[in-house]
Amino acid sequence: MVGMGMIFDETYRPFFERVATQPLYGPEFGVCSAPLNAVATRTGQRAAAYRAKAPKDLQGFQNFFGVDAVEQLIDSPVDVVCIATPDDRHFAAAKLAINAGKHVLIEKPSVLRLRELDELDAMAQEHGVLAKVVYHKLLDPDHKKLRTFVADGVLQHVNNGYCSLLEPKSIAGSQFAEWIVGRNPGTYVAVHYIKLIDFTFGLKLKRVTCTGQRGIVGPADGPTWDSTQLRLIYAHNDGREAAFDIHTSWVTPDNFPGYVEQEVQFRFDNGVWNGHSRKRGVECTIEGATPYKIKNTINNHYNASVLEPWGERSQRGYGIEVIERFMREAAAVEFGGPLEERSIRLAAARELAYNDLAADRQVVAAVEAMEIILARHAAGIPECVVEVNAPAGGLVLKVPGESRDEVLYAPAV
Ligand SMILES: NC(=O)c1ccc[n+]([C@@H]2O[C@H](COP(=O)([O-])OP(=O)(O)OC[C@H]3O[C@@H](n4cnc5c(N)ncnc54)[C@H](O)[C@@H]3O)[C@@H](O)[C@H]2O)c1
Numbered sequence: 001m002v003g004m005g006m007i008f009d010e011t012y013r014p015f016f017e018r019v020a021t022q023p024l025y026g027p028e029f030g031v032c033s034a035p036l037n038a039v040a041t042r043t044g045q046r047a048a049a050y051r052a053k054a055p056k057d058l059q060g061f062q063n064f065f066g067v068d069a070v071e072q073l074i075d076s077p078v079d080v081v082c083i084a085t086p087d088d089r090h091f092a093a094a095k096l097a098i099n100a101g102k103h104v105l106i107e108k109p110s111v112l113r114l115r116e117l118d119e120l121d122a123m124a125q126e127h128g129v130l131a132k133v134v135y136h137k138l139l140d141p142d143h144k145k146l147r148t149f150v151a152d153g154v155l156q157h158v159n160n161g162y163c164s165l166l167e168p169k170s171i172a173g174s175q176f177a178e179w180i181v182g183r184n185p186g187t188y189v190a191v192h193y194i195k196l197i198d199f200t201f202g203l204k205l206k207r208v209t210c211t212g213q214r215g216i217v218g219p220a221d222g223p224t225w226d227s228t229q230l231r232l233i234y235a236h237n238d239g240r241e242a243a244f245d246i247h248t249s250w251v252t253p254d255n256f257p258g259y260v261e262q263e264v265q266f267r268f269d270n271g272v273w274n275g276h277s278r279k280r281g282v283e284c285t286i287e288g289a290t291p292y293k294i295k296n297t298i299n300n301h302y303n304a305s306v307l308e309p310w311g312e313r314s315q316r317g318y319g320i321e322v323i324e325r326f327m328r329e330a331a332a333v334e335f336g337g338p339l340e341e342r343s344i345r346l347a348a349a350r351e352l353a354y355n356d357l358a359a360d361r362q363v364v365a366a367v368e369a370m371e372i373i374l375a376r377h378a379a380g381i382p383e384c385v386v387e388v389n390a391p392a393g394g395l396v397l398k399v400p401g402e403s404r405d406e407v408l409y410a411p412a413v
Contacts, residue, residue: 001036001038001061001084002040002041002073002083002085002093002097003040003041003085003107004039004041004047004084005084007107008046010303011136011303011319011322011323013050014303015324015327016034016035016036016058017055017058017315018314019034019324020036020057021057024327024328024331026328026336028332028335029328029332029334029335030335032335034080036061037061037076037077038061038062038063038076039062039063039064040065040070040072040073041063041064041065041069042069044066044069051063062076070097074097074102075100079102080327081097081102081105082104082105082106083097083107084107086176086183087107087109087112088112089179090107090109090110090111090112091111091112091120094106094111094120095120098123098124098127099127101129102129103131104129104132105323105326106132106133106134108134108135108192109133109187109191109364110133110363111364112187112364112367112368113364113368113409114364114394114395114409117357117364120357121358124357128346129346130329130346130349130356131357131358132326132352132356132357133356134323134326134355135192135196135355136318136321137192137195137196138355139318139321139325140277140301140302141301141318142275142280143200143275146266147199149273150200150201155266155270156269156271157240157269157270158201158203158242158266159240159243159267160242160244160267161197161244161245161265161266161273162244162247162263162264162265163193163197163245163247164261164262164263165190165192165248166247166248166250166256166260166261166262167185167252167260168250168254168256168260169254170254171250172216172217172251173217176250180218181218181224182223182224184212184224184370184371184374185226185227185228185248185249185250186225186228186230186246186248186367186370186374187367187371188248188250189260190230190248190370193246193264194362194366194367196264197234197244198362198363199353201234203235203242204234204237204362204388205232205362205365205388205389206233207232207233207387207388208230208231208232208233208369208370208385208386209231210230210370210374210377211377211382211383212225212226212227212374216251222378223378226249227247227248227250227251228247228248228249228374229245230248230370231246232246254292257278257295257296257297258291258295258296258298260277260299262299263277277299277301278297279297280301282297282300284296300317302317303316303317303318303319304316304317326355329352332345333349362388365388365409368409369408372386372408373385373386373397376399381400383400384398384400385397385398386398386408389412389413390405392405393407393408393409393410394409394410394411394412395407395413
């Protein structure tokens with residue numbers, strides 16, 4: 001495990017705690033354990049704090065920290081490396097792990113540049129390992145139903161839509177204080193919905209624009225963004241266009257009734273889909289606890305600590321399910337049949353577009369475009385546009401008032 005911050009605690013920790021007593025089982029690979037053997041973090045403090053309270057079975061992991069923590073982890077006996085560092089540090093850790101022949105699972109967004117994606121994908125092919133990304137919202141039952149309706153032709157031909165994902169101020173103010181300078185909430189969370197749109201509708205990305213606001217997390221003329229509004233234009237195979245607006249923020253008040261606000265609306269030729277992750281069921285008020293310690297509207301589908309009807313305490317939800325699913329894919333590659341057929345199993349696992357790095361091209365293209373547009377904005381040139389698969393190249397930056405375009409990425413996206 002590389003990085004033991006908020007997302008480790010929410011999803012990886014409960015996965016490792018459950019698998020320690022209930023190993024994975026599949027008819028094709030048998031019983032497969034997935035122990036937490038080693039962790040790498042910046043200071044080692046969170047790892048030590050976790051060890052102190054972890055179940056006994058989990059306390060034996062090696063705790064590497066400091067500048068060469070990832071190198072040390074990779075030299076230790078691990079088969080799979082999960083990367084949950086801040087997003088601009090995914091690439092370096094993933095490169096080291098893949099080069100050492102480890103299967104890799106990276107938190108969203110996978111990487112920030114198409115060139116990085118190309119490099120990791122080529123290395124994964126060369127070393128015969130999986131390089132996969134966590135987009136847990138694809139496993140949200142509501143989003144699965146949306147995709148099922150689209151796949152079955154019940155909802156036909158999406159035309160446009162909006163998504164919003166608003167994070168509390170505590171995220172930007174304290175949780176991410178170490179790495180927030182120069183960052184934006186779009187890369188951090190719009191990416192969930194870029195992937196949902198990309199994976200659900202199967203369209204070709206054409207154009208990216210973005211604007212945003214500053215002044216709360218950092219200075220009003222600085223490089224750190226409070227909120228962003230991203231617009232993506234896609235093309236259907238029949239030439240008709242579809243447009244999606246994705247609004248994000250990490251300065252929503254901390255007394256907001258839910259942990260994050262997540263809403264989508266998609267309009268089709270024959271229908272409208274409205275989804276709200278927070279308002280889908282529970283509203284609860286507890287004196288002295290809500291909305292700070294416990295939220296009024298809880299997303300129990302993502303992640304819930306519960307007392308099972310049979311008396312067991314457990315933590316479950318699609319945020320954890322997505323990690324288990326990846327471990328099963330890795331187990332099937334390694335143990336799902338004879339060694340001489342491993343490459344066939346590996347190829348089958350790499351075909352899974354929901355999480356394979358090779359299938360993340362349009363998402364990374366959108367993130368790369370958004371980041372350069374925001375960087376130009378911060379440098380005094382707002383309203384740039386990035387065209388995708390234009391005559392001049394795969395990602396082409398158009399600067400207002402300038403006749404010469406800038407090619408950010410030459411190959412086709
Ligand atoms: N799937 C989701 O919904 C979701 C939610 C939150 C975060 N995330 C993603 O998870 C990643 C981490 O986010 P977080 O909220 O846990 O962040 P965090 O700031 O809480 O934790 C980051 C962790 O990475 C470690 N770290 C930082 N630099 C490192 C380095 N160079 N080498 C090794 N370890 C290093 C830190 O020590 C810390 O343990 C991000 O990519 C984020 O986008 C995903």
